[in-house]
Amino acid sequence: MARKPQIKPRKKASQQRSQVTVDVLLEATARILVKDGYDTASTNKIAQMAGVSIGSLYQYFPGKEALVAAVTDQHFKEMMAVARDALVNVMVQPVETAVRELVRVMIDAHRVNPKLHRVLFEQIPRMGRTDDMDAFDREAFGMVRTYLEHHRAELNVADLELTAFICVKTVETLTHTAVVNHPALIAGAKQDLFIDETTRMLVRYLKGK
Amino acid sequence: MARKPQIKPRKKASQQRSQVTVDVLLEATARILVKDGYDTASTNKIAQMAGVSIGSLYQYFPGKEALVAAVTDQHFKEMMAVARDALVNVMVQPVETAVRELVRVMIDAHRVNPKLHRVLFEQIPRMGRTDDMDAFDREAFGMVRTYLEHHRAELNVADLELTAFICVKTVETLTHTAVVNHPALIAGAKQDLFIDETTRMLVRYLKGK
DNA sequence: ACTGATTGTGAGCGATGGCTCATATTTTGG
DNA sequence: CCAAAATATGAGCCATCGCTCACAATCAGT
Secondary structure, eight states, rough: OOOOOOSOOOSSOOHHHHHHHHHHHHHHHHHHHHTTTTTTTOOHHHHHHHTHHHHHHHHHHHSSSHHHHHHHHHHHHHHHHHHHHHHHTTTTHHHHHHHHHHHHHHHHHTTTTTHHOOOHHHGGGGSSSOOOOOOHHHHHHHHHHHHHHTTGSSSSOOOOHHHHHHHHHHHHHHHHHHHHHHHGGSSHHHHHHHHHHHHHHHHHHHOOO | OOOOOOOOOOOOOSSHHHHHHHHHHHHHHHHHHHTTTTOOOOOOHHHHHHHHHHHHHHOSSSHHHHHHHHHHHHHHHHHHHHHHHHHHHHHHHHHHHHHHHHHHHHHHHHTTTTTHHHHHHHHHSSSOOTTOHHHHHHHHHHHHHHHHTTTTTSSSOOOHHHHHHHHHHHHHHHHHHHHHOOOOGGGHHHHHHHHHHHHHHHHHHHHHO
């Protein structure tokens, strides 16, 4: 019963055409994941969809998990690319503005390929020992923690870790679930109400006695 | 590429010894899930652990998914058994008391076999089309919705569905994550702080302008 | 043009797991 | 005590999947 925690690429692509092969494989993996889900995705199917031989696949990836890990990494980088600027700007804003912007940007970030996000998100707890959070949450957690530290004077923060945890987990869950499972909640004009309510809850929590 | 959405038991147990067989199989399934996780659990292993032949297994369950579905059902019934009384009592309590009790009871409910809960919870999105919530959340959602309706006068509820969604999802996530992934957050004396903070956030959200 | 390095190919091996079916055992009802 | 029904058994078939390897095609540097 040997585990297969192989994640690292087997070989680095040095020529241009091999880089193309790698890209095509990642694209195919994402497509298969969305179309069939994780369980029924197989390396053979991925290779076929990529139009690449199974042998080539194994030249660059030791297995399905490595492919999914690479796709996950790429996906979270895309999400962060959407969010990072806004999050940095928010650091010097007052609470109301900061929280509202955090909620808004989290919704946008989750709207980058929501179907893929859903599949990957379901898979995360069972692979890479992130133990508690994914890479995206982790970075957000660090930012919120720093924000709370800098604005502690104007806020009611009993326990920094706990408060940061509550804020990040709440925003992450509400936006994730809304985008992925309840799009009706944030469709069109409804989105503003959703943002208002979530923001109000967190602001009153952070400022209140 | 035939799906296998078989969930229903293949045959009803009519004699006593066959009911024992079914029980033993469910017990074994739960143990295997906790020990090995969903992926590496197999019907052969489950039958072996149950001390029952693989043929008998297939007499009552059409496959792994059916077994897991049955275990899931049983598990959520146990959780609800822990929570239901408290939730009913809470219906006539003022907001502060009601929310605090909701949070407390949710933690207790999640402490019924947390390891099994974790595995099942990871699996739920990928099987039975609950689409958005599990059975447990669904019942809790109904209760919270009713509570909000009855106490609307003293509360600031803009949109009933949205408010109920925010409350249930927030409590569910925070308690789930705390119990399953961050036990340190609710260990010993820390638990009171956790409950205080979560309660404060929701109460101020529900009452505040 | 030549040659070694890089990249690509896919038939097929071995392992695993889902599930069946012919057969055996136990229970029930009369 | 005796059928017939219910229940239990497990060897083994079959499909799938991960992955290798011997070989072919392409490219880079000279």
